[in-house]
Amino acid sequence: MLMRFVFVLTLLLSGNAAAALTAPQGLPPRYMQTTEDAAVWAQVGDRVITVGNIRAGQILDVVSTAADYYEFRFGFGTGFIDKDHLELVQGRQRVEDGLGDLHRPSSNQNLITWKDTPVYNAPDAGSAPFGTLAENLRYPILNALKGRLNQTWYQIRIGNRLAYVSSLDAQLDNGIPMLTYHHILRDEENTRFRHTSTTTSVRAFNNQMTWLRDRGYTTLSMYQLEGYVRNKMNLPARAVVITFDDGLKSVSRYAYPVLKQYNFKATAFIISSRIKAHPQKWDPKSLQFMSISELRGIKDVFDFQSHTHFLHRVDYSRHPILLSRSYHNILFDFKRSRRALAQFNPHVLYLSYPFGGYNATAVQAANDAGFHLAVTTVKGKVKPGDNPFLLKRLYILRTDSLETMSRLVSNQPQG
Incomplete structure (x- = not known):
């Protein structure tokens, strides 16, 4: 499945990658829930790579495609997840509870991962895990806030879902040399x-x-x-x-x-x-x-x-x-x-x-x-x-x- 997935993405990105990723073509968005832990991919620089995973039971706002994967918002681009790992969410209220404010402005700041970095459902290491961001990524921050014990947390959005990364697990981005x-x-x-x-x-x-x-x-x-x-x-x-x-x-x-x-x-x-x-x-x-x-x-x-x-x-x-x-x-x-x-x-x-x-x-x-x-x-x-x-x-x-x-x-x- 992985080899076929990467092959399809390679074909997709061989043309105008920017246009393909900023305006995915397909069916209307659907709120889906992961049925099991699922790897996710995205274009980072010139390459399509594994950028982490999402744990079972997480809600994402996705767009269907004719291929074997859904597309969703990942950072400033588009992420991809295998369709076999998702099912429709039951219950409108649950959907609204799981998604973030889409109009929330960006902080104009990124975090940097130097290792596989845990992502949580709340600004608390004791909360349910949302998933993991892979090492060697820049990812946009919506906000920095204080959690328990005055710990700083970075609020991010993945698939229009709000999630949180501890400042103990990632660095603020100080710029590109x-x-x-x-x-x-x-x-x-x-x-x-x-x-x-x-x-x-x-x-x-x-x-x-x-x-x-x-x-x-x-x-x-x-x-x-x-x-x-x-x-x-x-x-x-x-x-x-x-x-x-x-x-x-x-x-x-x-x-x-x-x-x-x-x-x-x-x-x-x-x-x-x-x-x-x-x-x-x-x-x-x-x-x-x-x-x-x-x-x-x-x-x-x-x-x-x-x-x-x-x-x-x-x-x-x-x-x-x-x-x-x-x-x-x-x-x-x-x-x-x-x-x-x-x-x-x-x-x-x-x-x-x-x-x-x-x-x-x-x-x-x-x-x-x-x-x-x-x-x-x-x-x-x-x-x-x-x-x-x-x-x-x-x-x-x-x-x-x-x-x-x-x-x-x-x-x-x-x-």
Whole structure:
């Protein structure tokens, strides 16, 4: 049954997954009760996985499908449960008692599971168990409240049913780290940029990616990060966004093979006016930019987004020129960059401000140019509800230890 279920879901999600999951097609909702403990599945990131189980006797608001499973609301997406595990609920009052207030607003906060996490019918560990959330999930919280002995409980909704998770069993979500890189060189060839904070060694980069791989991190696209910021997508707890600014040749030469080896994805913010017609002969003593063919050669790992067209420059005072340009000048540049990058990516929807410089004019132009998100160099993690045009990022320097990386990337509050 499980293999057939996953096969059907794979077919379902092979097309437009977002559309399929946000508007399930089928019969009207029905209030159903689990007849036995039942595993549940959902799409988390790019994968359909087991996300926990629901105990026998629990009421869910489900939608029937032509397949062997029902669909129900799970976090910001859709969950799936085998039809064999459910039966119609008898008694209207019992249905109303079992379901939560559907109009209750979200707290704009998630919990994070680091283990299989018990879920209860009331904010009390002595209450009847509702089920279990699997480890490595982010799940939206409706409210945080106090139970017995002043214990904090997180109120959540599964299948339009209110349920509760103890703060002893889960953490509050402190945001998704978005890592920033620029230039990568081998130690022995780095004679010019060794003391430049934006240059990382091949050894350090490989060690950092190995650290992420060994700890089970998933690399997210900017599209998935947008879903997180706007509370529209289920994502794993161990997740990171990897970004490269500028579009330097060293990215294709050194970063690409490491990322591909680990099956990681990354975003390259490209200065579109500096794309070369043909590859340049490698010279580690200069800043070289990728060519058309080099960009196309790394498309299986990198998503290409905008780092502006002509605005990646500084003025005589070493300030980003974007800060002194008019709205119309900035808007023209942003739109031109999107058009120039369309040959590599028809969905250029994300922007990195040059040198991290921005002002109210640039933010307005980014929105009007059609960008969905814009990233800065302000230190911090990305959280749901953040201003989508002022997203924070993190630097892991060449000289940083893996212990430092662990403190920055893991789910700890940022100072």
